[in-house]
Amino acid sequence: MGYPHPIHPKETPVLSKHFGEVAARTYAGWVERGGYAALRKALGMAPDDIINEVKASGLRGRGGAGFPTGMKWSFMPKDDGRPHYLCCNADESEPGTFKDREILRWTPHALIEGCAIAQLAIRAATTYIYIRGEFTEPYHILRRAVDEAYANGVLGANALGSGKRIDIVVHRGAGAYICGEETAMMNSIEGRRGNPRIKPPFPAVAGLFGMPTTINNVETLAAVPAIINGGAAWYSKLSLSSPKSAGTKLISVCGHVQRPGTYEITLGLPMKELIYDLCGGLHPGRTLKAVIPGGASVPIMTPEEVETCPTDYEGIVAHGSMLGSGGMIVMDDTTDLVYVIMRLARFFAHESCSQCTNCREGTAWTTRVLERLLAGEGKASDLDLLLDLAENMTGKTICVLSDSCAAPVVSGIQKFRADFDACLNGSRAVVTVGA
């Protein structure tokens, strides 16, 4: 459902079927809606069968990278005698992204059930759900749901009477974007400074507390019960782009559309239909200027690219960007794109963990140059400078935060050069940027 709007005929509600139903938040309400049937089924399955089912479904990580989930699970060692951990990444802080928030708010039990099934698959007794610090309401709802799940014997030493221990710990972040990076998140859970770690070792080898760990996004895990219930074939076929991009995806659309909201689409739905049909199109009299399809870290798309682009992993890459987290920002012709890019760069400069030189200094410098451009004090060489800084910030650091800062700058200059030139030749109003 295009929460908070009624379900659009072109949506494919699987995860969002119960968005807006207050009763679905409770244990009883969830069971009424068929909840925990998948967990019961999974408790009777061998771990490898669960992994194979998820592999066959084609489910890919919904947090941004799009890595096949079943394959990620299969990297976990078997019978190594060490404790394994599952981390659920609920630190949704990517600008423009608010899909996990709706899952946490409306169907927390879907997430709990998904975590429990994933734990069985990767042989982990404990899940840490790392929830974004600013998510106050979602935190309380999730907290209550976890408590209820324990009270009803779904979680605990004897999960659903199976004799297996399934624990879920809800850990609140303190408001750092970088803690959404999986290795920084593990540091944060361990009580350390939330700095990303060097890989290798990969989390499946040495992750949380040095133990084999899998990290999955909220949406990924919430989709698992549906796959176990409906079967891999059913889930895979939900997509128009099967088998490469399988299933449904929540897209949170914001910006200059008539009906911003969280829409669940079948992957492969033309982006145009998403914007013009589901979201009701732009406001009257406006034309499309740019779209950021997958959260602030991905390159910006032009209207021409949007025109023919299917909304799936491969399609968006072919059209010059990435699906990312599915946080779509739509901008019409009233948008000052240089300002938007400056605002994004400033966000990354603020959130850089400061570990790597290139990111710490590069993000801040990039922001200052963009501010100078907006203030009408730019120099002719500034665009080359920005591109050179972007090159020095791409592929040079431990995590991809600095790459994320560089991506909109590079794509902005390449695709919307006229906006930048307008800053330089004085043909636009000066914007003084407050701190």
Added chain:
Amino acid sequence: MSTDMVSVTIDGVPIQVAKGTMIIEAAKQAGVVVPHYCYHPSLPSPAVCRMCLVEVEKAPKLMPACVTAVADGQVVQVNSPVAKKAREGVLEFLLINHPLDCPICDQAGECELQDFVFQEGRWGSRYDDYPKRYAPVEDFGPDVLYVPNRCILCTRCVRFMESVAGDSVLEVYERGDRAFIGIDPEHALDHPWSGNVVDLCPVGSLISKDFLHKARAWELDKTASICPGCTQGCNMTIDTRDSAVVRLRPRPNLDVNRHFMCDTGRADYRWMNRGDRLEAPLWRDAAGVHACDWDAALDRLASLVAGADGAVVVLAGGRASCESIGWTLQLAGRRRRAAAMKVPMGIEAPIGLVPNLALRRERAANLEGGRLLGLSTDWVGAIALLPGTALAIVLDVDLDDADVLALEAAAHVVHFAAVLDPRMHGADLVLPIATLAEEQGVFVNRDQRAQRYLPAKSAPGMARPAWWIASQGWARAEANRRAPTTASEAFGMLEPFAGLTYRDLGLTGCTVGAGIAGAAR
């Protein structure tokens, strides 16, 4: 080729290194320095400075050399255009907020940022219109100041305190370009080994109050030495400026002190610069005290020893070299009844998380060397024997009043001293000796490791190494004796070190005595 070795090519130089070696260390063996800041061989590597990015064949992007292990057949380019461009970018980033106050910075001349920027930084900055970040200097503890403006956030200090000292009082505070190194507000940087953060800091951000504005790095002469503070035997460098010792710093020795040195040892150099040194031999007769030349002094020494009618007691200090102790005992000869070393005791201060590295309780650098040569540690017993002793030979000891009083009971006293002790007015002969900073010698540490120290400056006046004085006196006491002519010879002629030369010891020492026997077993 052993299966534990792999072959790699670094900048065209083929080498074989042990499996698991990081590229940065393999490159050192190939004679290639990979510029770096956060990496330090004695600390865990966080790979955050991004300076050591190198081109590895077939890798999709540049790899950090400090955390990338070598693989067989790997081809690494440290100085390719791509890697150089990346380093140039990092250096430019580091410099946008780094003040160019090198003219007043203590680190200038030994600053890794300065060095690499001169080597391969870009000419001029493109960060031209903005002021640099500013924060005031902070007092971190007894000897350490933090200059945040110069900090490049390599975090070596944080990692040293956390992973080596085990006292995590430092941490990175804030994020982004606002980040700085902060100290726990409830604590000071007063760990007994915390001074090492000053050496570890690649720039002039953590500086020593003691050394502040004392010298420019390029004015310093550096001499390999051994810390005389305790039985650990940390390798150190004596930095002298115009023949004055201005700083002691650790010298790497992975088997003894890795790259570290305690604050007690570091601070203990002022005695090397004393201006009231004894500059000529003094002898006493009924008419009073007379200065004399070495010829006369050595004759007197020989006749005092030869004429000693009865027992001889040797009292030595913990800083006396093996050569000096050995030849003093030789001088005392067969009439020696007791020979003891005075071992001051202190509090043991381990570094924390490095095994077998501590400021030891026994504050006598050459305790083990003395034992090998025949000294006991029964100081009280030796003092008790003084009444009725014909000759007491005192070798560079910090005497207390009771010791001085007891020495008055000996018939004759020969005092080897660097500084005239006014309480020892009864001594028959006072011989001016060179100190640790002025002579060559060997200390044997608690693990039976014999380690050399070298002269950092010249001895004042007529002062000579004690072994030279003792061996010359010994040779004159009887015909057909030949004294050693060099320190190395003086060392090799001693029984526990027979056959060893200074060359065998090198500058990081080797195991001797029971240690050798143990190794042979």
